[in-house]
Amino acid sequence: MKKNIYDMLNEVEIDLNEYDIEDFSDIEKAKIKKNFKKSIRNKNTLYKKGAIIASIAILSIGLVGSNLGNQVWACANTIVYDIASHLGIEKSLDEYKTVIDKSITNNGITIKLNEVILDKDELIISSIRKYSEKIGEDSLPITADIYINGKEVSDACGGGSRKIDEYTVEDIMSYDLEENDFSGDLNIKAVFSNARINGKTKKGRWVFEFKTNGDELKLDTKEISLNNTFTLENGQNIILEKYTSNNLGQKIYYSKTPKGTDYDMVLRGHDDLGNKIEFYASRETASNGIFKLTTIHGNLNENAKILTLTPYAVKFPEKSGRMSNDFKKVGKEFTIDLSK
Known part of the structure; x- marks a missing residue:
């Protein structure tokens, strides 16, 4: 029900x-x-x-x-x-x-x-x-x-x-x-x-x-294929598949194996101009999800050529209660070349 x-x-x-x-x-x-x-x-x-x-x-x-x-x-x-x-x-x-x-x-x-x-x-x-x-x-x-x-x-x-x-x-x-x-x-x-x-x-x-x-926004959306994977503490692999960018913002699409929704995740880092950036897990199912660039730190600088990111995660509590903000590093630093 x-x-x-x-x-x-x-x-x-x-x-x-x-x-x-x-x-x-x-x-x-x-x-x-x-x-x-x-x-x-x-x-x-x-x-x-x-x-x-x-x-x-x-x-x-x-x-x-x-x-x-x-x-x-x-x-x-x-x-x-x-x-x-x-x-x-x-x-x-x-x-x-x-x-x-x-x-x-x-x-x-x-x-x-x-x-x-x-x-x-x-x-x-x-x-x-x-x-x-x-x-x-x-x-x-x-x-x-x-x-x-x-x-x-x-x-x-x-x-x-x-x-x-x-x-x-x-x-x-x-x-x-x-x-x-x-x-x-x-x-x-x-x-x-x-x-x-x-x-x-x-x-x-x-x-x-x-x-x-x-259709117009789709035509104006840039896509970059990714091939980055990181592993959560429970052994689940998060595969980053593609990066997209248009006037509405930037997204990173990912899939998961095996399926599950036990962790909240963020990708934190900076661009090649020194600006702080962070992608948060905006949407998630048992098998896939989307990270979106937060605008708390501003929009992505249009002159940025390289994004350098590191994945962090925190496990959802087993019972009702306050969500921990104790995000821990769960993978190696990686880059996205925006000039492609």
Whole structure:
């Protein structure tokens, strides 16, 4: 049976005080994930999706429901509706995004889809939620089931929220797609259902249908084949297969043998210009996953030619409790030649 995501919140221990204020712009992607990922170990796809939704809820409680969150977003100067600004991306994404600009109201809640970007294996959606009552600290995000050409393809999601006023919240959510070979014009359906606000669940459905196309971004994505392997303490081999880069950011794809999800991992290092860089484990299944470059330290310098990285890992706790940040080196330093 699918586990209720609000019950799962009780399984996750999180302390926002352990994070520096400047980290919050990328915190959900690079920090909070460590504190909830233990809840999705050895579970089925539906449970994984629920746990990831729960992690977004935690982030929103931390940001939307506190003065700290307001300070963070005020300092970030994030532009409403703009995916690039929200994600800390300095390059323009205008040629890759589809503007939706459609609103649906149901049971006192209006959801407006602003714009979307399809990046091969993820769909990024910018939206606004407006409530008929003031938003409390436990008002959780509403996430969507994503269908492409009639088939449900979303199995996990992540992102962040910011409070615009006492009734309105902006969300930027990234939905992982089960298939990653989409091309041409695609028929997309995003189905939002039910909302948690002020301790109550409001029934409802907000269904958006639109077309988008990720071919232009795919053409502008650089790929570099990798052949690097490191071994975790449990004997599991992590095989780094390819590096990709486009205006949305940089990723490293990996596979695992044997299968399993016992560790959180990061790749830490620097570029040839001396800039600090870190890739965090953004998405993971039992057999593969993706590292993404965090923007906590800024975007990748466009003049960088060499990335030098070292893998680190920490085991997920066997029982509920605080996630350890005691990452240990698990492999040798390696380089990625960006000039290829």
